[in-house]
Amino acid sequence: MDRTVLAARFREQLAEKSVITELSELRTYECDGLAHYRVTPAVVVLPQDTAQVQHCVRVCAELDVPFVARGSGTGLSGGALPHADGVLIVTSQMRRILEIDVANELAVVEPGVINLDVSRAAAPLGWYFAPDPSSQQVCSVGGNVAENSGGAHCLKYGFTTNHVLGVEVVLPDGQLVTLGGRSRSTPGYDLLGAFVGGEGTLGVATKIVVRLLRKPESVQTLLAGFRSTDAAGAAVSAIIGAGVVPAAIEMMDALAIEAAEAAVHCNYPDGAGAVLVVELDGPAAEVAHTFLAVQRHCEDNGSFEIRVAADDTERALIWRGRKSAFAAVGRISPDYIVQDGVIPRTALAEVLTAMRELADEAGVRVANVFHAGDGNLHPLVLFDDDKPGEAERAEEVSGGILDLCLSHGGSITGEHGVGADKAKHMPKMFTAEDLDTMQRLRCAFDPQGISNPGKVFPTPRLCGEVPGRKKQAHPLVQAGLADAF
Amino acid sequence: MRSSGVPLVADLAGALAEVVGGAHVRGTPTGINVRPGTTEEAAAVLRAATEHGATVLPVGAGTTIDWAPASATDVQLQLSRMDAILEHSAGDLVVHAQAGALLADVQAALAPHGQRLALSSPFDAGTIGGLVAFDLAGPQRYAHGTARDLVIGSTSVLADGTVAHSGGKVVKNVAGYDLGKLYTGSRGTLAVLPDVWFRLHPIPEATRWVIAQASDTTSAATALAAVRASQVAPTALQVRAHRGVIEIGVQLDGVTAGIDVRAEAVCALFDEFGPGVENDRPAGWGALPETEVLLLLTYVPGALASVLDVLGMAAEVNGSAGVGVLHVGCELAEAAALLERARRVTATHHGHTVVLRAPAGAELDLWGPQDPALRALMLRVKDQFDPAHTLAPGRLPTGI
Numbered sequence: 001m002d003r004t005v006l007a008a009r010f011r012e013q014l015a016e017k018s019v020i021t022e023l024s025e026l027r028t029y030e031c032d033g034l035a036h037y038r039v040t041p042a043v044v045v046l047p048q049d050t051a052q053v054q055h056c057v058r059v060c061a062e063l064d065v066p067f068v069a070r071g072s073g074t075g076l077s078g079g080a081l082p083h084a085d086g087v088l089i090v091t092s093q094m095r096r097i098l099e100i101d102v103a104n105e106l107a108v109v110e111p112g113v114i115n116l117d118v119s120r121a122a123a124p125l126g127w128y129f130a131p132d133p134s135s136q137q138v139c140s141v142g143g144n145v146a147e148n149s150g151g152a153h154c155l156k157y158g159f160t161t162n163h164v165l166g167v168e169v170v171l172p173d174g175q176l177v178t179l180g181g182r183s184r185s186t187p188g189y190d191l192l193g194a195f196v197g198g199e200g201t202l203g204v205a206t207k208i209v210v211r212l213l214r215k216p217e218s219v220q221t222l223l224a225g226f227r228s229t230d231a232a233g234a235a236v237s238a239i240i241g242a243g244v245v246p247a248a249i250e251m252m253d254a255l256a257i258e259a260a261e262a263a264v265h266c267n268y269p270d271g272a273g274a275v276l277v278v279e280l281d282g283p284a285a286e287v288a289h290t291f292l293a294v295q296r297h298c299e300d301n302g303s304f305e306i307r308v309a310a311d312d313t314e315r316a317l318i319w320r321g322r323k324s325a326f327a328a329v330g331r332i333s334p335d336y337i338v339q340d341g342v343i344p345r346t347a348l349a350e351v352l353t354a355m356r357e358l359a360d361e362a363g364v365r366v367a368n369v370f371h372a373g374d375g376n377l378h379p380l381v382l383f384d385d386d387k388p389g390e391a392e393r394a395e396e397v398s399g400g401i402l403d404l405c406l407s408h409g410g411s412i413t414g415e416h417g418v419g420a421d422k423a424k425h426m427p428k429m430f431t432a433e434d435l436d437t438m439q440r441l442r443c444a445f446d447p448q449g450i451s452n453p454g455k456v457f458p459t460p461r462l463c464g465e466v467p468g469r470k471k472q473a474h475p476l477v478q479a480g481l482a483d484a485f
Numbered sequence: 486m487r488s489s490g491v492p493l494v495a496d497l498a499g500a501l502a503e504v505v506g507g508a509h510v511r512g513t514p515t516g517i518n519v520r521p522g523t524t525e526e527a528a529a530v531l532r533a534a535t536e537h538g539a540t541v542l543p544v545g546a547g548t549t550i551d552w553a554p555a556s557a558t559d560v561q562l563q564l565s566r567m568d569a570i571l572e573h574s575a576g577d578l579v580v581h582a583q584a585g586a587l588l589a590d591v592q593a594a595l596a597p598h599g600q601r602l603a604l605s606s607p608f609d610a611g612t613i614g615g616l617v618a619f620d621l622a623g624p625q626r627y628a629h630g631t632a633r634d635l636v637i638g639s640t641s642v643l644a645d646g647t648v649a650h651s652g653g654k655v656v657k658n659v660a661g662y663d664l665g666k667l668y669t670g671s672r673g674t675l676a677v678l679p680d681v682w683f684r685l686h687p688i689p690e691a692t693r694w695v696i697a698q699a700s701d702t703t704s705a706a707t708a709l710a711a712v713r714a715s716q717v718a719p720t721a722l723q724v725r726a727h728r729g730v731i732e733i734g735v736q737l738d739g740v741t742a743g744i745d746v747r748a749e750a751v752c753a754l755f756d757e758f759g760p761g762v763e764n765d766r767p768a769g770w771g772a773l774p775e776t777e778v779l780l781l782l783t784y785v786p787g788a789l790a791s792v793l794d795v796l797g798m799a800a801e802v803n804g805s806a807g808v809g810v811l812h813v814g815c816e817l818a819e820a821a822a823l824l825e826r827a828r829r830v831t832a833t834h835h836g837h838t839v840v841l842r843a844p845a846g847a848e849l850d851l852w853g854p855q856d857p858a859l860r861a862l863m864l865r866v867k868d869q870f871d872p873a874h875t876l877a878p879g880r881l882p883t884g885i
Contacts, residue, residue: 103786103787104785104786104809150659159659161666171858171862176858177862178856181835181836183810183837184808186783187837187881188860189863190667190671191859193665193669194662197659214718215716217718240576241576245687282739284743285742286718286747288742342657342658344574344576344577344654346574346577374656375577375655375657376657409654409655411657411658411660413659414655426660426661429653431650433647433648436647437643438651440866442662444865444869445862445865
């Protein structure tokens with residue numbers, strides 16, 4: 001498909017500057033947050049509204065050209081990695097917050113709106129948008145919808161899918177539908193629930209109705225230093241076992257702490273083999289009581305230093321180390337792979353030990369940051385690409401870590417998505433029947449196979465013709481000339 | 486349709502008996518009742534039924550079987566033999582239960598560990614499968630959502646006998662599509678789910694209910710809106726209305742040390758009504774009206790007063806005012822007019838009205854208007870998962 005033909009068709013409705021064909025500009029979109037996969041798209045479009053998105057998708061459908069949607073391009077699984085012969089539909093120009101409606105506990109936003117900006121807009125009224133990925137100052141709500149993003153507070157508050165009431169979607173054939181809406185329980189199938197986390201393979205979201213929550217009366221945060229991840233893990237077990245549901249409970253190991261220190265000077269407790277960041281929120285009396293219990297559990301399990309944030313500034317400082325962790329490892333290693341495996345929380349100690357052995361054997365350093373409450377690990381596998389063999393060994397360790405997660409009954413991805421990066425691992429987690437069944441959904445939404453193709457599933461399913469309703473036996477069987485087996 | 490001339494029923498019943506054993510197949514006035522004991526048997530049953538061109542209704546305890554539309558099928562696939570709790574990982578707060586397990590039995594097994602499934606069913610004898618198939622939920626949906634928010638993994642059997650899994654046993658999981666959400670509420674029209682993984686919550690140390698009788702719809706709605714705007718973090722906000730009597734209620738869960746302060750805060754917001762605080766669940770909390778006709782109304786929660794005003798004296802209302810979901814019941818004589826009013830007011834407020842239950846032959850428009858593009862998409866999904874339309878025909882909007 002000729003780039004200039006495509007561009008001309010887009011320019012039928014989009015402004016000149018919204019259609020990019022110049023190579024050096026196209027290159028700025030060649031990757032998302034997963035920088036070692038790069039593909040230059042044929043054309044990049046920046047639509048301003050739903051009608052323009054529809055036009056772009058219709059053109060793609062007509063010309064049988066694949067398209068990939070991109071929000072802020074912060075994704076960590078290559079979900080927005082372009083198709084070399086395809087179109088990249090960038091939603092960053094669609095960034096209006098259309099409504100904040102706290103009386104109905106919702107907001108309506110365009111897909112390019114930055115996640116944190118929703119909370120900022122609702123803050124004066126005392127409400128907020130709960131999903132809080134670490135990239136929330138940059139990532140888009142549309143991207144959150146595509147990936148079903150989580151964040152530190154999803155242990156208590158759930159994921160993006162629990163905070164979206166409705167989505168206006170341009171289907172891959174260009175039709176516009178609304179899945180869900182502003183109220184609950186739309187008659188028929190929960191296609192909204194199927195769409196969130198669809199990683200851009202089911203169409204493009206052009207408007208999103210999100211749930212807003214009332215800000216909690218009280219927030220209490222502590223940082224606890226432990227000599228080892230085992231001790232910290234035992235404290236987590238004690239807290240969860242006591243029936244506490246913290247708003248967040250995060251862990252970092254010594255290497256991750258070292259990196260964070262180098263980057264942001266968070267001044268975490270000296271000599272800590274692990275730290276826990278525990279946050280509780282809710283009504284004041286509840287939080288005060290439970291917070292004391294949490295501190296006791298930390299002490300009882302060997303915490304040698306506990307810092308309680310006295311105010312928002314101190315809270316932000318405690319979180320700074322944790323939130324900077326991914327970027328911070330850049331200070332202690334030229335390159336790294338960030339993993340996103342999940343294990344049952346009860347398997348934490350065992351898996352961390354096995355990971356350490358795996359890493360030691362391969363001579364690779366692994367820094368650990370994770371959502372201790374729900375078992376979502378973010379091992380940061382460090383290497384130096386300039387040193388021969390290190391990249392390969394890091395890949396091996398990465399793969400080994402995923403295998404460990406799966407053998408303990410976990411998942412290959414807790415929040416970053418499968419994208420391009422982990423499609424090859426899907427058959428380790430799911431059978432051929434599992435993947436085929438999932439792809440039936442994809443065939444219903446995108447029979448032509450042009451919406452972010454090549455992502456999530458290692459082998460596409462042939463959608464073929466939609467079989468007609470079979471009420472009668474085959475005519476040959478009816479005529480008594482054949483039997484069906 | 487059979488080339489051999491053997492009647493469909495006898496031929497199919499024979500095939501099913503070969504799969505599950507003769508003891509677990511019996512003819513009934515509403516179809517061949519077959520009870521598989523394993524997922525493999527369920528798959529073989531569905532495969533046989535599809536090959537015979539038969540229709541199948543998955544059934545649990547039959548608590549919603551008379552809900553509209555009560556169309557007959559050739560086969561009733563009953564999951565009552567598959568009633569085990571397969572695994573409960575208390576440390577991870579997840580449970581794996583079979584579809585035939587009763588919700589009450591699951592809760593009883595979890596309780597000694599201080600845990601529960603944050604779902605309640607209006608039916609005492611309801612099964613896990615029924616809960617998921619209808620996405621049933623109780624008052625605590627305000628804080629915890631419905632079944633669709635609590636299912637983390639599932640086994641599904643398709644009409645052609647394919648057995649597939651989605652999700653898993655960990656709460657954090659975005660690998661692949663969330664088919665659990667697609668299946669939840671699909672009323673057995675896409676797949677049979679022999680077993681499901683749920684996330685669990687701790688049983689709260691203390692619970693209080695603050696109940697008051699409001700003088701009119703406006704003050705009731707204003708008071709509930711004030712609770713939603715407060716920071717008491719309620720678990721449920723309910724409204725009941727019948728013959729002009731309006732009762733509002735708030736459920737609070739938490740620790741003993743903090744709960745009374747919160748209950749007092751709600752009482753202050755309900756002050757004009759003279760509220761009471763109760764330590765035990767009030768009678769009828771979350772119950773469904775037991776009328777001939779039962780409607781489900783959804784709307785944006787701020788519109789409560791407008792919705793209640795339109796319903797009138799004949800309607801019995803019991804619903805989750807906090808999320809804008811009401812169950813409304815009436816007798817058949819008033820149903821058509823009530824349905825029309827309800828449909829109009831909910832549509833005005835971004836919602837829908839559907840008929841959940843009606844007597845056979847009631848001739849009510851069960852689903853109301855639907856966007857054609859959305860309807861077409863749902864039909865495409867149906868056609869992909871169940872191309873022969875074997876499963877639960879007529880249980881969802883026309884065509885599915």
